[in-house]
Amino acid sequence: MPLIKARLKIATSKQNGYADLHRREVVFQERDMVLLKVSPMKGVIQFGKRGKLASRYIRRYEVLQRVRNVSYKLALLLEMERIHPLFHVSIMRKLVSDPNKVVSEPDMEILEDLFYIEQxxxxxxxxxxxxxxxxxxxxxxxxxxxxxxxxxxxxxxxxxx
Incomplete structure (x- = not known):
């Protein structure tokens, strides 16, 4: 039994070592601007994955407060009032703005489950x-x-x- 426990301990430490290399600490401050990740939905009924599964980040939202270590409350638009304002850091990306490059936001209708319809x-x-x-x-x-x-x-x- 001690041999099995020792080998399990070695295996878990190796796995943790690999996982920790790819993990990054993401911390947002109040008043930071973030982008939300949405997933494509082809047609109305068919949930599809597309191409190389590129992530889609949309619109700028302001961080109102940090609720827990990995969740933040965002200031959502009125059209998204039915969506709960707390989001996990995995679907947020910090907006690094360059005033020289101004890109218009795409006008797409975002559904309540953060999907958009592809036609x-x-x-x-x-x-x-x-x-x-x-x-x-x-x-x-x-x-x-x-x-x-x-x-x-x-x-x-x-x-x-």
Whole structure:
């Protein structure tokens, strides 16, 4: 038994050592401006992951107060009044502003669960993928708020629905 405990202790210390290298302490002060991370939702029903799973950070929000070690209360807009104002640091990013570069905020409708709806704009390409016994018609779709490199392949049947 002591040998098993010793090896478990060694394994956990190695894992903690790897995890601690990637962990960073994030602390926001009151009046700091932060960005919130939202997730894309393709269509209305289909929860989808897109491309290389790039995170989307939207809008500037002011930190009102630190509630706990990893949660903060934000000053939300009136259109987001139904969302609880406490957020974990994992979905916040500190805004480092450069007054020389001013970018307009995207006008997108954020749902209550911090998702936004992606709609297909146009079909870029079509192809038929052949398996042993059947052929699957595929379409390459360009989504709104994305550039041409972020097009995704979908089955034609899923895009018709």
């Amino acid at each position: 297909p704009i146009w079909i870029v390409d079509t192809q038929v993928r052949k398996l042993r016994n059947k052929e699957i018609p595929m379409v390459k779709v360009l989504w709104n708020r994305h550039n041409k490199e972020e097009c995704t392949w979908k089955t034609r049947d899923s895009m018709i629905q």
